[in-house]
Amino acid sequence: MGPKSTAPPGLTSFLNILNKNENKHDTNAYIELFISLLSRRQIRNSRSVAIATAELLLRVISVYKWQDLNQLIAHIKEVGNRLMAAQPREMAVGNIVRRVLGLIREEYEGDSKAGNISVYSDSGLDSITGRKRGESTSVLFSNLQPVLDGGEAGLLKPQVTRTTFAHQGGQFTSMFSLLSHPGSPEQNGTSTPPPTSHSSVPPTPTQSITTTATTITTEKSPPGPPGPTRDMKPGIIEGLQEILDELLTVDDQIASYSLDHIHSNEIILTHGSSLTVQKFLLKAASKRTFTVIVAEGFPNDHEATHARVMGFDPTNPIDDDDILDEVPQEQFQKTLAQAGISVILIPDAAVYAIMSRVNKVILGTHAVLANGGLLAVAGARTIAKAARDHSTPVVVVSGVYKLSPMYPYDWEALVEIGDPGKVVSWEALGEIGEGVGEKVVSVLNPIFDYVPAELVDLYVTNLGGHAPSFLYRVVGDHYRHEDINLGV
Structure with missing residues (x-):
């Protein structure tokens, strides 16, 4: 049980x-x-x-x-x-x-x-490198290839390259080690004929190993039981x-960059009820005076948006994990209006009409993809397109934990569809169905929108600001290549 x-x-x-x-x-x-x-x-x-x-x-x-x-x-x-x-x-x-x-x-x-x-x-x-116990080998780093199949759990396996040069008339010295051999034949005025063939004889324990990438001198220790673990x-x-500590403090770290992006007397447009955006604006409001226009995000996010703007009523909790679980009620942030910010709440349909007066758009996100695109509350793509038509910069605030190494080859499959009853009541839907046929009416209520990278100007993460084209580097810093495909 x-x-x-x-x-x-x-x-x-x-x-x-x-x-x-x-x-x-x-x-x-x-x-x-x-x-x-x-x-x-x-x-x-x-x-x-x-x-x-x-x-x-x-x-x-x-x-x-x-x-x-x-x-x-x-x-x-x-x-x-x-x-x-x-x-x-x-x-x-x-x-x-x-x-x-x-x-x-x-x-x-x-x-x-x-x-x-x-x-x-x-x-x-x-278990990681695939080498024998007690054996040290030279690794040709340019030949490292990730194994993404399920045979060895996606581990890196280096391809070991050993190359030796042998000649009957003398020993061959690598060019890379000329300066480290003061008594070499070249310095003594003698010359050594070039090698005429490659030998596959394995090197002795103290022999120099030369590869196309680097020269490493290794010693092979005798096999035996592993050392203390x-x-x-x-x-x-x-x-x-x-x-876990990063997840609890990520919003405060992002908010610390707010003064670099929000200036006095600006008009900021935002959308939805993102707690990250709220803390970002509240931090800037401590030293800046500006106006915030909030699109309510109907029909999935409008109740939580009203709570962010006008206050949270514990007696009438909102069905939103972002509020109920992430923010304890006794530590809930004061509303934007209480912080001295001029707040204007508008319906989503008025976004394009008011965009000409907006200086900057700040959006929250549900997930960020490796190509620079993002998933955000439904309506974000409309706002981003309107901002592009008016040459208004779009800034997205997001923690690095939301950055995924996946690419949106089929972005429509990433969009979650919600309850259609929030768009049209079930009673009204039944009346419509009776008039035109029950199987004719199809109501879609997408919870998220996919916003392509070309509609975003800047990402602000807990590591600082990044252009969408730079996110692949952040992905490389946080995820190992062999772990991109989690197939066992």
Whole structure:
């Protein structure tokens, strides 16, 4: 029987269950609970999903016992694939899983370079590099190729290149080591004939190995049992705690850049109820005087938008995880109007008419893709197009945890469709159906819009400002290439 909680289903109840000591070793029950919450959309919005995913993986890693790193990586991939299958459009799940996999690899590589750890599989090969125990080889870095199939859990396997030159008349010296051989034949006035053939004889333990990329002198130690190992689990858990700390402080870090982008007497247009945008504006309002025009985001986000602008009523809670789970009621931010900002609330239909007076558009986002495009609340694409027609800059504020390494080859599949009853009531829909035929009426209510990269001028993340064309570099810094494809 799975874990239970008396709190309403959501992020708060899930974290309460994780923090309890009962059934702490039954991680599969927590995974199934999170899958249920995701599939029913009881945990939604990027930050709530990211926090829940990080907390779940923290519990999984703290309980799971592994023999080598391949086994741990395969297990994390398996859990990640189950979570992503429950809600494929919540890209924050895959983002956190990839960052945890990169954290595991970095922890191993750091300890391996320091000589503090030696992790081997049952085959006698190093579980990450594939080398034999006690063997040191030269690696041709230009030949490193990622393996994305499921055979070895997507690990990097270096292609080892050994090249030796032998001649019967003397020893061949590489050009790269001329200055390090004062007694070489060239300096003594003698010459050595060039080699006439390549030999495949393996090098001696002290022989210089020459490759097309670099020259490395290595020594082969005799095979034997691995050295003392260090438990990697504390280091991985510490790294996961840093990711959780980042998720809790990301909005404040983004808000610290607000004074660089918002100036006095500007008119700012925003859309929806993004908490990141609200903190961004409140931080700028501490030293700037400006006007904010808010498009309400009907029909999916207008209630939460009104709460952001006019205040949050705890007696009439809004069905929005971003409010109920991420922001405790006693610490809820004061409204824009209370901060001294002139706020104008407009319907979505008035966006194009008022755009000519707007100095800047600031948008929140649900997910950012590797090509610079983004998913935001429905209506964001219309605003971005209107801003492009009026040459108004569009600034998107987003945490790095929302940045996905995936490309929108089929962006329509990324757009989630919501309840059509919010657009047309079921009673009115029934009356329309009776008049024209029940199977004729089709009502679509998209929850998100895809905004292409060419409609965005700047991204402001917790790492600073980036052009959309630069996001691929941020992706490369946060995700390992071998973890892009999470297939086990």
